Amino acid sequence: MSIFVAWGNSKDEYPLAQIPQALWSEKILAAPKEHIRLQRRYRCRRAAHFLLWQLSQKAGVDPALLARIEQTDSGRPYFPVQHIDFNISHSGDWVAVVLQVLPQGQKSAVGIDIEFAEKSRNFTALLQHFAAPQELNWFADLPSEENFYRIWCGREALLKSQGAGIAKLSEVQHYPQNLTLYSQHCPRGELIFSAELPFYFALFANQSLDSTQYFAWRAGVLSAQSLAQAIKYQVNPLKS
Numbered sequence: 001m002s003i004f005v006a007w008g009n010s011k012d013e014y015p016l017a018q019i020p021q022a023l024w025s026e027k028i029l030a031a032p033k034e035h036i037r038l039q040r041r042y043r044c045r046r047a048a049h050f051l052l053w054q055l056s057q058k059a060g061v062d063p064a065l066l067a068r069i070e071q072t073d074s075g076r077p078y079f080p081v082q083h084i085d086f087n088i089s090h091s092g093d094w095v096a097v098v099l100q101v102l103p104q105g106q107k108s109a110v111g112i113d114i115e116f117a118e119k120s121r122n123f124t125a126l127l128q129h130f131a132a133p134q135e136l137n138w139f140a141d142l143p144s145e146e147n148f149y150r151i152w153c154g155r156e157a158l159l160k161s162q163g164a165g166i167a168k169l170s171e172v173q174h175y176p177q178n179l180t181l182y183s184q185h186c187p188r189g190e191l192i193f194s195a196e197l198p199f200y201f202a203l204f205a206n207q208s209l210d211s212t213q214y215f216a217w218r219a220g221v222l223s224a225q226s227l228a229q230a231i232k233y234q235v236n237p238l239k240s
Helices: 036-058 063-068 123-127 133-141 145-160 166-171
Strands: 002-009 084-091 094-101 110-115 173-175 180-182 189-194 200-205 213-218 221-225 231-235
Touching (some): 036 063, 084 145, 094 110, 094 200, 145 180, 145 200
Antiparallel strands (some): 002 094, 084 094, 189 231
């Protein structure tokens, strides 16, 4: 069982020509009109595809799967094989990708969320839309940008593992004091949250995250990284 994660900045150079043309979809290749936000999203999509291609090689997965990516009704991309799953997140100019490979016959499920804090927000007002009273009390005692994104990113990663949208944020139960999360929208597993990267980061998988391999794309090289300060949660610990 293996989990691989990679991240990079979409403004960096990526040798995209290394990927065979057959492994690119029209959606990824199609350049948008000159619009700053659309151009940024376009760069992130291409960088994510490159990073997923890199991870597939590290995981020993047939790269041809990149040409077979499908989408659920909610728009979540996935491979048409149940034991291999991936997920992508981008925020600002940053992008992150996770790839999970399980033994044949097992069902893979991963979700990832990153948030690059580009602007200030009224965190308390935002939390009141989806957080439970006990969470609001916890945040009132420990108000910080990091704790807001700890609440937010964890929820997003869980929901993204199944393609559920942010409309379900309030249906995730988050207990920061005992590091547990509960949601009917994902299986049992583990989640980590980290504030040690250029962005806030949350990763969920329906297996142990202890052996996860992390990589960062810098100066044209995918370099091994470690997360020394990640906070680990148990997700749906009572679910069979």
